[in-house]
Amino acid sequence: DAGITQSPRYKITETGRQVTLMCHQTWSHSYMFWYRQDLGHGLRLIYYSAAADITDKGEVPDGYVVSRSKTENFPLTLESATRSQTSVYFCASTDLTYEQYFGPGTRLTVT
């Protein structure tokens, strides 16, 4: 049972480039979330999705785009990466409870 996976696990990109982080879950959970984790800030919600084709902004959505054409996938795109988007990104899912299950994270460095 794979659960929730993220790819790539590590990514280095240059300022201004577009980059997409992938998230896939095998549980058919309704809700999926994208967080970024930075020292001193804990986990901050970027975007979330209640179901396929339903997405909404979280606390820090600027500079990010999401889509959810299938229940199991929730990609996060940085349209024009900036150094301030250097962070560790976590995807999570839940099925109508408050207990979230997290992926292993993607460490993104923008140079």
Next chain:
Amino acid sequence: TQLLEQSPQFLSIQEGENLTVYCNSSSVFSSLQWYRQEPGEGPVLLVTVVTGGEVKKLKRLTFQFGDARKDSSLHITAAQPGDTGLYLCAGARTGYDYKLSFGAGTTVTVRA
């Protein structure tokens, strides 16, 4: 400004000692969760508390939800090196679409 304030930010203790981590807010939560995160991995849920005054025990870990449902604590008895990690509290509020608000975390190091 974080909705949930955790303290202390860092905690380093010797194996066998006890420790307590606090999670406080001015907001009322319908439930509160504690996660543990190890380096290079995602957070893993430890416990969910839903009733004011509730106490839950998980082996050497004791979790308490405040009577007013605004705060929580995590107490570890006789800490072991395997307890080392980042502890995060997260609160859920009714009507907020299953979103969680996370504290900044407490980094616990247990020295052998």
